[in-house]
Amino acid sequence: MNTRTVRRFTFATVASLASVMCTTGAMAAPSQKAVEVLGNRGPVANVGLPTHARAGSAVSGVLNVDVLSARSIDLTLADGQTITATLQRVASDEKKGTQSWVGTFEDSPGSLIVLSKAKGVVTGFGNYKGQTLELVPAAGGKHVLFAVDQQRLPKGDRVEKSSVGGSAALSTTTTTYGTGGSTAAAAGSVVHDVLVVYTAAAANKWGAATLESMIQNAIQAANQAYINSYASVTVNMVGLQQVSMTESGSGMYPTMSTLEKNTEVQDLRKKLAADMVVLVSQDSDYCGYAKLTKYFTNGVTTWWDANAVVYSSCLSNQTVAHELGHLQGLDHNRENTASSGWYPYSYGYRVCAADGFRDIMSYACPTATVPIINVFSNPSVTYNGYQTGISYEASPSTAAETARTLNDTATTVAGYMASSTSTATAPASPSGLAFSSVAYNSVGLSWADNATNESGFKIERSPDGVTFAEVGSAGTDARSFTDVNVRTLTRYFYRVRAFNSSGASGYSNVVNTTTPDVPPPPPAAPSGVAASNKGDGTALVAWVPGSSTASSFDVRREKWDSRKGVWSGATTAATVPSGVTSIIDSTGAGSYRYYVRASNTGGASAYAGPASVTVTSSTSSKKVPPGKR
Numbered sequence: 001m002n003t004r005t006v007r008r009f010t011f012a013t014v015a016s017l018a019s020v021m022c023t024t025g026a027m028a029a030p031s032q033k034a035v036e037v038l039g040n041r042g043p044v045a046n047v048g049l050p051t052h053a054r055a056g057s058a059v060s061g062v063l064n065v066d067v068l069s070a071r072s073i074d075l076t077l078a079d080g081q082t083i084t085a086t087l088q089r090v091a092s093d094e095k096k097g098t099q100s101w102v103g104t105f106e107d108s109p110g111s112l113i114v115l116s117k118a119k120g121v122v123t124g125f126g127n128y129k130g131q132t133l134e135l136v137p138a139a140g141g142k143h144v145l146f147a148v149d150q151q152r153l154p155k156g157d158r159v160e161k162s163s164v165g166g167s168a169a170l171s172t173t174t175t176t177y178g179t180g181g182s183t184a185a186a187a188g189s190v191v192h193d194v195l196v197v198y199t200a201a202a203a204n205k206w207g208a209a210t211l212e213s214m215i216q217n218a219i220q221a222a223n224q225a226y227i228n229s230y231a232s233v234t235v236n237m238v239g240l241q242q243v244s245m246t247e248s249g250s251g252m253y254p255t256m257s258t259l260e261k262n263t264e265v266q267d268l269r270k271k272l273a274a275d276m277v278v279l280v281s282q283d284s285d286y287c288g289y290a291k292l293t294k295y296f297t298n299g300v301t302t303w304w305d306a307n308a309v310v311y312s313s314c315l316s317n318q319t320v321a322h323e324l325g326h327l328q329g330l331d332h333n334r335e336n337t338a339s340s341g342w343y344p345y346s347y348g349y350r351v352c353a354a355d356g357f358r359d360i361m362s363y364a365c366p367t368a369t370v371p372i373i374n375v376f377s378n379p380s381v382t383y384n385g386y387q388t389g390i391s392y393e394a395s396p397s398t399a400a401e402t403a404r405t406l407n408d409t410a411t412t413v414a415g416y417m418a419s420s421t422s423t424a425t426a427p428a429s430p431s432g433l434a435f436s437s438v439a440y441n442s443v444g445l446s447w448a449d450n451a452t453n454e455s456g457f458k459i460e461r462s463p464d465g466v467t468f469a470e471v472g473s474a475g476t477d478a479r480s481f482t483d484v485n486v487r488t489l490t491r492y493f494y495r496v497r498a499f500n501s502s503g504a505s506g507y508s509n510v511v512n513t514t515t516p517d518v519p520p521p522p523p524a525a526p527s528g529v530a531a532s533n534k535g536d537g538t539a540l541v542a543w544v545p546g547s548s549t550a551s552s553f554d555v556r557r558e559k560w561d562s563r564k565g566v567w568s569g570a571t572t573a574a575t576v577p578s579g580v581t582s583i584i585d586s587t588g589a590g591s592y593r594y595y596v597r598a599s600n601t602g603g604a605s606a607y608a609g610p611a612s613v614t615v616t617s618s619t620s621s622k623k624v625p626p627g628k629r
């Protein structure tokens with residue numbers, strides 16, 4: 001999304017980076033006259049100004065339409081002082097109808113001024129010598145320029161460990177960190193896709209178009225800070241819109257909890273493949289809130305944790321760049337943290353002297369008033385003769401290199417949500433695919449479900465093991481499927497995979513089988529079942545086959561229980577192949593009756609019989625009880 005027309009650093013940099021400075025694009029034409037941002041200026045009453053405006057600081061006027069195409073601009077403040085800013089970079093997106101102008105004030109190293117147009121509305125903000133300036137539309141088609149009273153904004157932000165993965169934090173005893181102090185601008189930058197959403201209350205406060213313009217400013221200010229700091233990261237705002245979720249009413253912490261679970265926002269995030277989400281809200285207990293990514297489960301899907309909340313009135317306070325910084329693994333200056341960033345050097349940096357400064361991740365100094373400068377800590381970039389960070393190699397215990405950290409974590413952050421079809425959150429593959437049944441008209445499959453987040457399973461079939469097509473699906477936690485759309489005497493290959501809204505798992509193993517032919521009709525029942533006593537403790541059972549299609553015969557036997565007076569103990573005495581028409585059943589003495597049926601692959605006939613017999617041993621003789629024949 002960036003069209004970098006001009007790139008110019010105003011920081012003094014150490015000698016090793018001087019050559020980089022001199023080769024980074026065309027310089028602004030110095031002869032061109034600066035464009036005054038507001039014409040027909042006049043002071044304005046404090047009435048109607050945002051509550052965080054400093055009393056007496058406002059000036060109103062008509063916005064000069066040429067401002068977004070100027071090489072340099074003048075801002076005349078309420079006290080009559082005119083300050084001049086030079087263009088560093090233009091960012092425009094014709095499709096979205098947005099355009100941003102990013103520059104720096106000539107007499108203030110590390111200062112920032114960014115103006116953006118969104119939905120036809122221009123807003124701006126700047127940081128100049130310890131002042132934060134804002135430019136917003138006002139009544140009567142005018143704009144108003146004012147300075148922010150920092151006392152009227154929340155103090156600082158809230159940052160804490162993520163709710164997951166605390167024990168999986170990176171070891172701090174590792175001796176190799178990142179890229180060994182190299183924070184020179186690398187060729188190409190890693191894109192972090194960010195979805196920014198805002199509440200109805202925030203839209204009502206500023207007007208939706210004005211708010212969107214202010215958000216554009218904040219995003220482009222972050223991008224300029226990466227450039228200023230030699231961090232090869234670019235934030236790409238993949239979505240910007242109002243959403244229906246509202247502020248909790250009790251602060252940013254519960255709003256964050258809502259945000260993490262909000263389906264509208266998180267579905268949008270998946271659709272847009274946004275690595276990080278920023279909610280702009282009217283929660284005003286902090287300027288911003290984010291979790292520190294060190295405590296994400298490293299190497300595991302963490303996209304759902306990468307959310308930030310920002311108070312709309314703090315958009316000019318670099319709070320978006322700051323909170324995104326936490327999600328990128330950056331911590332505050334060492335004096336203002338109880339935790340630690342991703343690496344032992346992932347700290348912001350400040351110098352609390354009269355000519356000092358603080359960077360984007362640092363809190364204000366306790367006594368000295370120092371300007372915020374638009375950088376992430378980097379010992380290779382200097383301000384007023386101070387390094388803006390401390391090298392880890394030079395001093396591990398005081399190291400402050402958030403720019404280096406940004407380079408170290410860039411790819412990980414870009415992978416929070418790799419793409420809309422990412423397998424990052426796709427379910428695990430099923431395994432152990434096997435046949436539970438194979439018939440002429442159906443094939444049963446079973447598998448092991450190895451996923452905990454699947455929406456269901458898709459079953460694919462192939463005639464050749466090469467070209468598969470989906471033949472059915474099964475729901476969450478399913479472990480079986482029956483394919484009833486099969487032909488006889490046909491070979492089929494099957495495979496299964498799990499799926500959810502993020503995509504599909506890998507495939508299971510492939511299995512194949514050939515369906516049998518249509519079975520014949522069951523055979524006719526036998527006839528002429530007869531049983532006779534052989535007088536040696538055995539019975540001869542014989543029958544006449546009912547048809548030639550039988551493949552086997554089952555002989556069932558029951559015994560007379562004289563104590564209870566019932567036939568009992570039904571059991572299959574024998575199963576014999578076709579062609580056999582009698583058996584000798586070794587039962588011992590007693591009264592029995594026999595049934596016989598015929599079977600083939602099509603089924604079984606009814607039982608024929610019974611035939612009763614009283615079996616005697618060679619020394620005994622008993623009669624069948626009367627009436628039981």
Ligand SMILES: [Zn+2]
Pocket residue numbers: 157158159322323326332
């Ligand atoms: Zn913070």
